[in-house]
């Protein structure tokens with residue numbers, strides 16, 4: 001039986017291995033991690049990650065051909081194929097700070113593989129690691145063959161293809177050289193993020209002119225060369241990948257002396273920051289230029305719907321912006337705990353990407369923030385509502401009931417275009433919906449970042 005071991009039981013390692021186990025009953029999959037709480041959670045009914053369908057997949061395979069362990073060395077030494085999916089945060093200090101990947105965790109995993117391996121191993125890199133470093137680290141630590149060019153390398157490529165061929169059609173498994181693979185990954189995310197920054201840049205222009213960004217997206221999406229997907233204007237993109245991958249791309253460009261290319265991609269992040277600032281400024285300027293002491297309900301904290309993941313979520317910047325203006329926040333998200341929200345709001349930029357067990361145990365609680373388990377509780381007596389994540393349940397809230405229980409004038413700031421603006425205005429709300437024609441109240445209150 002082929003044995004796969006995955007180092008890192010996080011957002012990538014956990015679900016990827018669950019799918020491999022499901023699709024390949026003939027392969028034994030061990031997921032290992034240095035974090036005891038994370039492994040304990042994977043072995044419990046409360047998985048450490050929320051994703052629709054994940055629990056069902058794990059339940060089907062756990063104990064059969066899918067196992068989660070903390071004994072990292074044992075399972076690495078027994079495996080034929082080792083996936084590395086440890087975290088590679090953005091460096092916070094030193095060379096490449098704010099751009100390059102911090103490879104501390106990755107290097108320790110690589111050293112451990114070299115230490116415990118007594119037979120040939122295929123190492124599959126899932127972490128975002130610059131190929132030069134990968135190459136050098138393994139070359140110096142082991143007798144290592146890289147790329148598909150050598151006969152051993154070809155065998156490794158075939159073994160990996162055989163795993164994916166269990167469910168991916170042959171024609172869709174692409175093999176490339178290492179630089180192409182690395183740049184493809186970074187470019188895919190950079191292109192997607194650029195698309196969102198483009199539509200978000202249009203949203204500002206729509207507000208200034210009276211156009212409706214949803215209509216513009218719909219119209220341009222009809223052109224098959226553009227396509228309709230990934231054109232939803234928002235308060236900004238988040239998630240663990242887009243910003244980090246663009247920063248990596250920028251770093252590679254700069255290392256190659258390509259300043260103009262680096263600046264082009266940097267602009268995607270700048271527009272994303274602009275969009276988050278613009279949203280906060282709209283809130284503050286609409287509410288008589290001050291939110292000091294006012295209760296603001298924040299609906300949604302995850303970086304997108306259907307996940308409890310809060311890494312780089314725009315909610316962090318929105319909340320910090322409002323807290324900076326001394327607002328009191330009441331936050332509700334169906335999948336994010338109070339501890340997680342408090343942790344995010346008290347953490348420095350980039351610290352989030354370190355494993356949770358290496359973060360401060362009890363982060364300082366942000367006193368102006370309360371976290372509640374119900375949208376009605378969050379909005380009770382609030383002066384304004386900010387919708388930051390597009391959870392389906394926010395579309396079907398009883399807004400009349402919410403309006404009746406709020407301070408007046410009652411404001412809704414929809415950062416995800418989920419509410420029915422017309423209906424809410426009829427109820428009596430003053431509504432701002434990103435990229436939509438402005439409420440008469442908001443006209444003449446320009447919110448520039």
Ligand SMILES: NC(=O)c1ccc[n+]([C@@H]2O[C@H](COP(=O)([O-])OP(=O)(O)OC[C@H]3O[C@@H](n4cnc5c(N)ncnc54)[C@H](O)[C@@H]3O)[C@@H](O)[C@H]2O)c1
Nearest residue numbers: 008010011012033034035085086087088105109127128355
């Ligand atoms: N999140 C995504 O969708 C995504 C997609 C593609 C690639 N990536 C890349 O994959 C990597 C992992 O991302 P993630 O989102 O799963 O991160 P994560 O923080 O959720 O998980 C990483 C895990 O690795 C563990 N770990 C760290 N060092 C270890 C070691 N030496 N031995 C054993 N375990 C160790 C940590 O405890 C943590 O549980 C990152 O480099 C990321 O950039 C992420």
Ligand SMILES: O=c1ccn([C@@H]2O[C@H](COP(=O)(O)OP(=O)(O)O[C@H]3O[C@H](CO)[C@@H](O)[C@H](O)[C@H]3O)[C@@H](O)[C@H]2O)c(=O)[nH]1
Nearest residue numbers: 189196230231232233234236237238239240241242303304
């Ligand atoms: O029209 C859109 C689509 C997305 N978003 C936002 O963009 C961010 C990223 O969304 P999405 O790409 O769906 O989530 P990720 O899980 O970050 O997935 C991205 O990053 C992964 C890790 O690299 C890749 O595997 C995926 O292909 C890539 O889409 C989120 O904040 C979304 O709310 C928008 O604002 N408007």
